[in-house]
Amino acid sequence: MEIRFEQTKSPKAKPTDESKLGFGHIFTDHMFAMNYDAGQGWHDARIVPYGEISLSPAAMCLHYGQEIFEGLKAYRTADGTVQLFRPDENYKRMNTSAERMVIPKIDEEFMVEATKKLVEIEKDWVPHTDGASLYIRPFIFATDPFVGVKPADHYLFLIILSPSGPYYSTGLDPVKIYVEQKYVRAVRGGTGFAKTAANYAISLKGQDEAHEQDYEQVLWLDGVEQKYIEEVGSMNIFFVIDGEVITPELTGSVLPGITRKSALEVCKSKGIKATERRITIQEVADAYDAGKLDEVFGTGTAAVISPVGHLKWGDKVMTINDNKIGPISQMLYDTMTGIQWGKIEDTFGWTVKI
Numbered sequence: 001m002e003i004r005f006e007q008t009k010s011p012k013a014k015p016t017d018e019s020k021l022g023f024g025h026i027f028t029d030h031m032f033a034m035n036y037d038a039g040q041g042w043h044d045a046r047i048v049p050y051g052e053i054s055l056s057p058a059a060m061c062l063h064y065g066q067e068i069f070e071g072l073k074a075y076r077t078a079d080g081t082v083q084l085f086r087p088d089e090n091y092k093r094m095n096t097s098a099e100r101m102v103i104p105k106i107d108e109e110f111m112v113e114a115t116k117k118l119v120e121i122e123k124d125w126v127p128h129t130d131g132a133s134l135y136i137r138p139f140i141f142a143t144d145p146f147v148g149v150k151p152a153d154h155y156l157f158l159i160i161l162s163p164s165g166p167y168y169s170t171g172l173d174p175v176k177i178y179v180e181q182k183y184v185r186a187v188r189g190g191t192g193f194a195k196t197a198a199n200y201a202i203s204l205k206g207q208d209e210a211h212e213q214d215y216e217q218v219l220w221l222d223g224v225e226q227k228y229i230e231e232v233g234s235m236n237i238f239f240v241i242d243g244e245v246i247t248p249e250l251t252g253s254v255l256p257g258i259t260r261k262s263a264l265e266v267c268k269s270k271g272i273k274a275t276e277r278r279i280t281i282q283e284v285a286d287a288y289d290a291g292k293l294d295e296v297f298g299t300g301t302a303a304v305i306s307p308v309g310h311l312k313w314g315d316k317v318m319t320i321n322d323n324k325i326g327p328i329s330q331m332l333y334d335t336m337t338g339i340q341w342g343k344i345e346d347t348f349g350w351t352v353k354i
């Protein structure tokens with residue numbers, strides 16, 4: 001499919017102080033768009049000026065949340081090249097989400113090419129500062145003007161770009177996490193593994209209550225027994241217990257994170273024992289009491305590798321590694337960001353140059 005290009009007539013000023021970018025506030029000059037109509041398939045791929053879209057008040061996405069999204073980043077390397085990190089994995093996962101949410105599949109290879117083309121056009125927006133990157137948000141939503149519940153016949157696919165700094169205002173300083181015991185995020189057979197808006201909407205109440213107690217994020221337990229650890233919502237979670245790296249296995253209610261998968265591969269390549277298995281919050285607390293909980297960290301595209309300094313479970317507050325980043329978290333942070341920003345050789349073949 002050809003991608004039509006319409007250049008903006010009013011380019012915006014680029015941010016001058018990249019240390020103040022924050023996450024997801026600023027958007028570039030252009031966006032990618034493509035429509036789906038039943039009988040016609042995906043068509044009219046275009047890169048057009050970033051701007052407001054017009055949508056019927058009856059658009060189905062607004063009523064029943066038939067929406068999916070992805071998150072990836074473009075990085076500027078020291079020699080000025082711009083590169084993506086495993087974009088094929090994002091579009092593969094987008095199709096898994098599409099399948100669950102009864103949204104028409106996309107051509108993964110075409111979408112990688114479309115993303116490269118959009119980033120190429122917007123390459124001057126890719127930040128130059130260490131730790132900052134161009135966040136890429138592809139998303140698809142149902143547009144039919146209809147208030148009955150059924151899979152839609154019409155969809156819009158957009159990709160918007162946002163020059164961004166760290167997701168957490170604390171940067172690489174450890175985050176405080178609160179183990180949620182009242183609300184649940186996902187259940188077996190639900191949508192936990194899909195990247196769909198509802199999973200994030202459902203997390204807001206717990207996050208709000210965690211904030212009231214001065215905790216940044218919520219650690220979700222399984223939706224049935226509230227015993228097994230699942231994920232944080234904005235990132236997957238890892239524990240280092242007695243030298244072994246453990247992350248909850250993908251049972252259908254956990255997002256299959258690309259940084260999660262990459263972190264496991266990096267650990268294995270360095271001879272570190274890394275296991276995907278079910279793990280209870282009780283096991284983590286017991287390891288803490290036995291002095292064997294060495295490190296806790298989260299992984300995500302936005303969150304990168306985020307050390308966890310405090311974990312609160314009911315009245316028990318666990319302070320991990322003296323609230324400092326541990327050696328495995330630091331190694332993973334250095335390796336992942338080293339590959340992403342082109343500072344170390346990408347022996348895995350994960351980066352895609354623009």
Ligand code: COI
Pocket residue numbers: 070071072233234235300301302303
């Ligand atoms: C990402 O890491 O890209 C995500 O989509 C998480 C989101 C909460 C920012």
